[in-house]
Amino acid sequence: MRSTSHTIRTRTTRPAARQAARAAAAALCAGALALSLTACGGDGNDNDGSSKESGTPTGSTVSLPKLNGQSLEVAAVWTGGEQKNFKKVLAEFEKRTGAKVTFVPAQDPIINFLGSKIAGGQPPDVALLPQPGAIKQAVDKGWAKPLGSAAQEQLKKNYSPGWQDIGKVDGKQYGAYYKAANKSLIWYNAKVFENAGAKEPKTWKDLLGTAQTVYDSGVTPFSVGGADGWTLTDWFENVYLSQAGPDKYDQLAQHKIKWTDPSVKQALTTLAQIWGKKDYLAGGPNGALQTEFPASVTQTFTGGDQPKAGMVFEGDFAQVNIGETKAKVGTDAKVFPFPAVGAGSPVVTGGDAAVVLKDSKAAQALVTFLASPDAATIQAKLGGYLSPNKNVPLSAYPNEVQRTIAKALIASGDDFRFDMSDQAPQAFGGTPGKGEWKDLQDFLKNPKDVAGTQAKLEKDAAAAYGSGS
Template sequence: MALTQRYRRLAPLALVGAVGIALAGCGAPGAPSGGGGDGGGGGDNTVTIYGTIVDAEAELLQQSWADWAEAEGITIKYEGSQDFETQLGTRAQGGNPPDIAIFPQPGLFADFASRDFLKPAPEEVEKNANEYWTKDWVNYGTVDGTFYGAPLMANVKGWIWYSPAKFAEWGVEIPKTLDELTTLTETIASTTGAPAWCAGFESGTATGWPGTDWIEDYVLRDSGAEVYDQWVTNEVKFTDPEIKGAFDKVGAILLNPAYVNAGFGDVRSINSTAFGDVAPALASGSCALTHQASFLAGFFPEGTNVAEDGDVWAFMLPGKTESDSAVTGGGEIVGGFSDDEATQKVLAYLSSPEWANSRVSLGGVTSANNGLDPESAKDPILQETIKILQDPDTTFRFDASDLMPGAVGAGTFWKGMVAWVNGTATDEVLTQIESGWPAG
């Protein structure tokens, strides 16, 4: 979304296709040649991989497969690009795709598969997917009944960060339902005489996205997966009572000056507070609760002990009942443009527990691969994330705004959250967000 390519929002899918068609045959400046398959590559055992992962994360990615590739006699050439969506469309239309692409969004993956750019996944990849991934994840790699690619890495959103020492001091416990979360909020506010929550929506041109995560979590937990799925495709509109209900419940916290914005100001200060700035406030004790993904751990001051008995810890936003286990998150899907032997071997390896353990052990990421040992992750929150992802009872759904058309998910939805916090009435905000959906 903002920190690394893992959290960066994507261009609208329509734009990807349009740019690809417009530039096809022109050749993208600086675009690398294809690999060992249909892209016309650099040798029978050379495989090119293209993705959004850049900088230090890209170095770790390449390190994760280095030993395996050497043993197999395969040369893997990876390129990460901040212009992934546009360039991949250009290259696919021009007949010069990479052998493999790492798609950070199921919708983009499905777009390329439906236009026959991607090859159906090799048999071993499909076997790995069915054995090591849940049905929800396999479905994200399936387009029109054909399985095209396995997941790679994954993340879980919806963590509620808190101070274990403060909870002990106040005599409160981790809530097991949404109603108990409301009671916890009231108890902390009355005990301390200060708002319980801090929140930050500021993220440059992407300001507002943390608010969409709040809404998505509540829609999934309060209305269920079926309504969530229909909302993503606009069968259930933003103006529907189910979605308004989620806004009302989130607003009971975020729009209540008695509950926010601890350490920063009034409700409107949410929009001017950088999303990462809430971490030091939580660590210092000026804020009791905040809602953010696992990557918030990277924003705590040096020396902060993130542990169940440490300075800060986190619990997953609960559901309507104690047995509810639905979460939102994100991840990547791997697709092949080539079906040559070397490419198939690489695709199979990337779908395996062996690769997942190799990459996760290097730090900073998780995977929903059931063959992954949670102990491979050094970060305790990432270990908990892996357990959630591997739980067969977990209902996982991709971040809704990432699945919606860019004009909505990265447009009117973001802007609507900002307007909502600034005081615009909920009904007006919902109508404004809904207006971003393309006609027809």
């Protein structure tokens, strides 16, 4: 399961360099996660659900056509709670339009999945793509269709320019980002921290100290879902962004600097301070490599005050998996921003964009609905979901932790960096058992081999960027 995971500045039209000067503001917004809802100032939304910018009540209903008798298929890689909750959004679309919508479970990499469907003459009408690189590929292959005027109108009303831009290819709008993720969070078992006398860390040095405190109390510090390579790329990206800075981050994302660069060596060496301590990882490196993301979360919040680990790193969507345990978010399960490795805490985001593959009235209507506050508000109320739609009322989110995360995302405007691996060609940054996913899994297994890991990353990146695949 790749949760929004979980974006391509050189492979989409989104400028990269223009955001470099905004890193400080983004870091400040990350800090809001550990503070109150008033941190980071206003987000343009009042608690009554109205938007100061557009003046449009977020409870208003988007205009949708009647589609009685029409059928649609929607493909996404979501599983478990995410899939279940999204189906409730689709049910509302069915109720409003009379269309019949079928959810089609997809596998990573979704482009390969869609390719097989299209080759067989059965493409879904709409697909939720977790990488801008995948949007670009879908456009290049002639699969994706530009969004219609109604969908674009919803995007302009409800999304910041940055979130609109990452759904564009060559200036045309192909994607509507329905789901976002704040991927700069560490969740922790509150009882474990209380028993250990551990405090929420602000810096990487503090995190190492907190880990030792948890370890000394008899609990393994970290749960790592290493069976899913994307979780490891997220670890790297947060360390790299904070340590090397936004300019280097953008350059590496575009492969304008090599993975053999000293900044990559520094980040890997830093990561090894945790990955290299087998007693710090639940099950050790081998156990981590056999643990999928959902289990990495649930094993942190089951077992009372003696879980398999005290902390787990990942995005806000981890709440879906926490919800599968008896732990209550905000009480039993708490969260802090990824600690500052360099000058400030990183803000790394991810997202899933709705893309039309069959240019029909029904497909365009569904994406229009997904770009509206109506659809996002439904899923926000169900938890474990974050929307980049600025007109979703904060009151829709079910707990203060989620409201704080949502407010920080909206307040940051365009001051964020999208997931680096999602910006890469899929062969490097988005394929299980290949490229960056595999190279970092190998590094988790042998974190002493920094130079060898850099060489493998560069070889795989050069091949993927050279072919554009």
